[in-house]
Amino acid sequence: MRLSTWEIAKRNFRRSPFRSFCLVLIIMLFSLLLFTGSVLSFSLANGAQSMANRLGADIMVVPAGFDPHVDNILLAGKPSTFYLPASAMDELMRIKDDAGIDLISPQSFLATLRASCCSYPVQLVGIEYSSDFIVKPWLQSTIRHDLRDGEIIVGYRVSGQPGETLKFFNKDLLVAGRLEQTGMGFDAMIFMNRATLAVLSKEAERIRERPLTNDGSLTSVIMLKLKPGFSPAASAREINRLLNDKGIYALFSRKFVNSIGESLKVVSSSIFYGLIVFWVMAVAIAALIFAMTIFERKREFGVLRTIGATRGKLIRLCLAEIFMVSSYGSLLGVVLGAVIIAVISPYMIEALKLPFLLPGIAGLAGLAVMSVVLSITTGLISGAWSAFKAGHYDIHEMTRGA
Amino acid sequence: MLKIRNLRKEYMRNDRKFTALEDVNLDISSGDFVNIIGRSGSGKSTLLNITAGMLTPTLGSVELNNNDLTVKSDSELSRIRNDEIGFIPQGASALQSLTVIENVLLPYYLYPHGGDGEGYAYYLLEKFGIKNLADSYPADLSGGELRRALIARALINRPALVIADEPVSDLDVNSAREVMKIFSTLNSDEGVTLLIVSHDLDSLKYGKSVYTMSNGKLLHGNKLIE
Numbered sequence: 117m118r119l120s121t122w123e124i125a126k127r128n129f130r131r132s133p134f135r136s137f138c139l140v141l142i143i144m145l146f147s148l149l150l151f152t153g154s155v156l157s158f159s160l161a162n163g164a165q166s167m168a169n170r171l172g173a174d175i176m177v178v179p180a181g182f183d184p185h186v187d188n189i190l191l192a193g194k195p196s197t198f199y200l201p202a203s204a205m206d207e208l209m210r211i212k213d214d215a216g217i218d219l220i221s222p223q224s225f226l227a228t229l230r231a232s233c234c235s236y237p238v239q240l241v242g243i244e245y246s247s248d249f250i251v252k253p254w255l256q257s258t259i260r261h262d263l264r265d266g267e268i269i270v271g272y273r274v275s276g277q278p279g280e281t282l283k284f285f286n287k288d289l290l291v292a293g294r295l296e297q298t299g300m301g302f303d304a305m306i307f308m309n310r311a312t313l314a315v316l317s318k319e320a321e322r323i324r325e326r327p328l329t330n331d332g333s334l335t336s337v338i339m340l341k342l343k344p345g346f347s348p349a350a351s352a353r354e355i356n357r358l359l360n361d362k363g364i365y366a367l368f369s370r371k372f373v374n375s376i377g378e379s380l381k382v383v384s385s386s387i388f389y390g391l392i393v394f395w396v397m398a399v400a401i402a403a404l405i406f407a408m409t410i411f412e413r414k415r416e417f418g419v420l421r422t423i424g425a426t427r428g429k430l431i432r433l434c435l436a437e438i439f440m441v442s443s444y445g446s447l448l449g450v451v452l453g454a455v456i457i458a459v460i461s462p463y464m465i466e467a468l469k470l471p472f473l474l475p476g477i478a479g480l481a482g483l484a485v486m487s488v489v490l491s492i493t494t495g496l497i498s499g500a501w502s503a504f505k506a507g508h509y510d511i512h513e514m515t516r517g518a
Numbered sequence: 519m520l521k522i523r524n525l526r527k528e529y530m531r532n533d534r535k536f537t538a539l540e541d542v543n544l545d546i547s548s549g550d551f552v553n554i555i556g557r558s559g560s561g562k563s564t565l566l567n568i569t570a571g572m573l574t575p576t577l578g579s580v581e582l583n584n585n586d587l588t589v590k591s592d593s594e595l596s597r598i599r600n601d602e603i604g605f606i607p608q609g610a611s612a613l614q615s616l617t618v619i620e621n622v623l624l625p626y627y628l629y630p631h632g633g634d635g636e637g638y639a640y641y642l643l644e645k646f647g648i649k650n651l652a653d654s655y656p657a658d659l660s661g662g663e664l665r666r667a668l669i670a671r672a673l674i675n676r677p678a679l680v681i682a683d684e685p686v687s688d689l690d691v692n693s694a695r696e697v698m699k700i701f702s703t704l705n706s707d708e709g710v711t712l713l714i715v716s717h718d719l720d721s722l723k724y725g726k727s728v729y730t731m732s733n734g735k736l737l738h739g740n741k742l743i744e
Contacts, residue, residue, distance in 0.1 A: 119620055119627040124613075131615035419611045422572065423625040423671070424600025426593050511572040512564075515607040515683075 121429070125436040132409075139405055139495075140445040146398040147449025147491035148456075153387040154483050155457055155474070156464070160383055162473035173250060173339035174348040175217075175355070177208065180365045186337070189301050195227030195239040201363045202333035208340070211358045216346030221247040224313045225336035226320060226328075228284055238274060239305045240284060242313025242334070249341055251307050255293070265315075266290055269307040272297040282306075285319035297473060310334070340366075395494060402498035406438065410502040417506050418514025427507035434503035435496065442495025446488040454484070519711060520546040520569070520679060525578035527564050527734075538564040539575070540734040546679070546713060551705040553725030554715040554736070561734040562715035563608070566683050569713065570605050571595035583678060600625055604672030606682040610664055612656035612671075619643065619652040622670045631675060642670035646700060662693030669700060673710070680704075682714045686721070698724045 129136050177200065178186050185196040208220060224242035243251050245263055255263055263269065268289045270276050281288045289308065297303060308316075317334055321327050328334070342351055348368035355366035410417075417430055425433075457474070464472060475483065525542040528535055538561045546552050556562050567573040569580055571587040572595075580587045582602060587595060599605060604625075612621045619639055626635035643649040646666040648659075656664055665685060672680050682701070686694035702724050704710040714725065722728055730737045 119616070119624060124616070127615035415611070416613055419607060419613065420624075421596070422570065422599060422605040422607050422611075424596050424628050426596040428593075429596075429628070512567045515567075515572075515611065 121433050121436050122440075124433060125440050128413075128437055129440055135405065135409060136441060139402060139441040140448065142398050142402050142405075143442050143445025143491050143495050144449040144452070146394060146494055147446040147487050148453045149391060149394055149449075150490060151450045151453035151483060151487035152456055153391055154487065155453070155480065157384045157387055158479065158483065159461075159472045159474050162475060173221075174342045174346075175340040175352050175366050175368050177204065177338040177340065177355070177364050177366045178336070180363050183365055183367050186367070189225070189239055189305075194301070195225075195237045195304070197225055197227045197328065198336055199224075199329045199333045200335045200338065202329075202335075203362065204333070204335060204338060204364050207359050207362050207364070208338060208355075211355065214358065215340075215351045215354050216343045217340050217351070218343040219247065219249050219339075219341035221249055221339045222310070222335040223337050223339060224310055224317070224334045226313060226317055238271075239301070240313060240316060241305050241307050242310035243307060245309045248339075250339060263292065263307070263309045265309060265311050267292040267308065267312070269293045269295060271295050271305045272303040274304065274306060285316045285323065287316055287319060398494060399498045402495060403501065406499040406502040407505075410434065410506045413506075414509060414514050417509065418511055421511040422515055431503045431507040434499065434506050438495050438499035438503065439492065442492040443488075445495065446491030449491060450484045450487050453487070454480075519548045519550075519583060520544070520713070521579075521581040522565075522569065523579050523581075525565070525568060525580070526576045527561075527568060527573070528576045537734050539568070542578070542734075542736045544729070544736060546711060548678070548711055549705070549709045550727060551701070551712045551725045552714070552727045552729065553721055554713070554729045554731050555717060555719065555721060556715070556731030557717055560731045562717075562731045563683055564734075565731065565736070566605075566681050566713070566715055570599055570603050570681055572599075572605075597629065600628055601675055602678045604675070604677040604680040606665075606668050606672045606680070606685055608684045609688060610656065610661070611668060612664060614656055617653050617655055618648065618659065618667045621656065621667060622674055625671060626674045635674065639670065639674055642673055643667070646670055660693070661689045662696055665689060665693070665697050666700060669697070669704075673704075679711045679713060682712070684716055685714060686716065686718055691720075694718065694720065 176186060179198050179200050182198045185198055189196055205220070205222060208215075208217065211217075212220070222244050226240040226242070228237050228240060243263070245252065251263075251269065255261075255269065266287075266289055268282065268291055270282070270291055270293075272295055274282075276282045276291045276294075278291050278293055280291050282291060283289070284306075289312065295302060295305075295307075314334060317328055340351075342348060352366040352368040355364075359366075420430060420433075461472070461474060474480070522542055522544040525539050526537070527539040528537050530536070542561075542565060544552075554562055554565070564573065568575050569582075569587075571580070571590065575588060578588070582598065585598065587598065590598065612618075613624065616624065619636075622639040622642065623635055626639070640649060640652065643652055646669065648663050648666050648670075651659060651663060651667075656667070659667065669680075669682075669685075672682075685701070686697050689697060698721060701712055701714065705712050705726075712725070714721065715731070728739060730739065
């Protein structure tokens with residue numbers, strides 16, 4: 117038998133289960149909110165960063181009035197089919213030098229209604245392989261060959277492994293590779309060359325019994341890369357001014373990242389201020405319970421002093437109890453938070469309509485450790501005054517009136 | 519062993535100076551059994567608390583084995599209370615979360631001590647007839663049993679002086695007599711030096727020296743009671 121400070125603290129923890137439960141609950145709730153809140157913030161920040169990295173183009177040219185559709189496709193992965201006027205490419209080539217355009221690459225979109233790969237519609241994207249500067253660099257570094265006719269690259273949320281085939285519009289297509297998770301609409305996209313998409317479009321027209329466009333255009337967006345020194349925002353404005361009446365609209369890609377940044381700022385601020393409010397409440401409630409506990413046990417501390425415990429020993433005993441309660445609470449909060457994140461993150465991706473990319477295992481572990489440390493510190497801050505008070509009561513008063 | 523000289527303790531009570539002890543002098547030699555009786559509020563507990571280094575006097579000195587307790591630091595006094603004084607506070611002063619044997623051993627484990635503390639704790643419990651309750655919790659013990667456990671706790675580090683503050687005040691007559699007999703036996707058989715305060719006249723039957731405390735003054739004998 118050895119009665120250490122920890123052992124006595126452990127016995128006191130068990131002795132009052134309801135009081136211990138209340139304290140653990142307070143710290144657990146704080147730890148839970150801190151962990152889930154920080155994971156949410158980081159996931160949104162990761163998503164925004166991923167989007168900025170993935171977009172690659174400085175300007176996207178879309179049919180006039182269709183920019184909200186692009187938002188839906190890129191941010192929420194909600195498929196859409198729309199096409200630019202057939203003259204759009206020629207018009208852009210005409211003003212290429214005035215707008216500072218360096219590279220031009222068209223893409224074709226086709227939304228599926230049902231597919232063998234997925235329980236939801238997916239966005240088929242046809243890229244012009246010769247001019248593409250967005251997907252091609254990735255393809256060259258991974259599958260190490262051109263995207264041939266009948267081959268596809270699938271997004272993270274689309275099932276299908278390299279070598280397998282997926283059927284779209286009655287055509288079997290070979291999966292050549294898979295994209296990593298981006299936390300945005302790319303996860304629900306399937307990339308192919310424009311020739312393959314043209315074949316699928318014909319089949320789509322046959323199934324739907326109507327043409328996709330009146331002018332035969334199959335270009336949905338045109339990606340533009342600017343020459344060095346040109347501002348995407350200024351060039352987009354110039355394109356819109358020059359081609360005002362041509363049924364096209366130029367938007368600079370940073371707009372998405374900026375708008376995500378704004379939303380992210382709102383969400384992150386809400387989380388941050390919510391955490392501050394809860395932290396103040398948690399500190400106040402825990403401090404009150406600790407103070408009541410210490411007062412209730414005044415006589416017990418008096419007894420310890422009469423048998424030789426120093427002030428420091430009493431303070432250490434109180435802090436050990438507070439540390440124990442805070443450790444249990446913070447660990448439980450993080451475990452519960454991890455379970456909640458695992459269960460609700462797919463729904464959050466749908467609900468937030470913002471790019472959402474969970475940190476990796478190391479990142480999650482880092483956030484878990486930070487949450488535990490901050491929650492334990494919160495517990496210690498809440499109980500520090502009570503612990504100090506316990507060590508400085510007058511022994512004579514503590515032991516009086518049994 | 520214990521020399522109390524010109525002890526005075528003043529408090530402020532309702533903005534007025536209140537004298538709890540006035541010119542108290544007391545000598546206790548090794549093996550003594552001193553019993554101080556007096557009414558509630560007469561200053562008995564104040565005297566014990568100053569004697570155990572838990573309260574600072576306004577004037578005077580308390581020497582235990584030639585150490586003046588009134589000039590010691592808190593940590594020095596704590597160590598003296600642990601090693602040289604076995605203090606039994608009023609009432610049921612046990613830690614409810616610990617078993618009886620753990621309560622008894624608590625002073626032993628507060629500082630490093632040599633010897634077989636655990637064995638001695640069981641010996642004391644057996645001596646006081648409560649060894650069978652070693653693993654019980656204080657809440658399961660009767661008042662008399664608990665008081666015997668607290669005496670064992672006070673003796674665990676073999677102190678030079680055992681001080682008991684109203685040790686039988688909340689016990690029934692039979693339990694009170696049993697406890698007082700234990701003190702008496704400890705003194706007569708093992709030479710334990712005891713300083714006990716009580717307001718119970720029955721305690722007059724025990725102890726080698728009896729003092730009376732009234733209005734902060736200590737008088738030899740039970741003259742004031744008479």
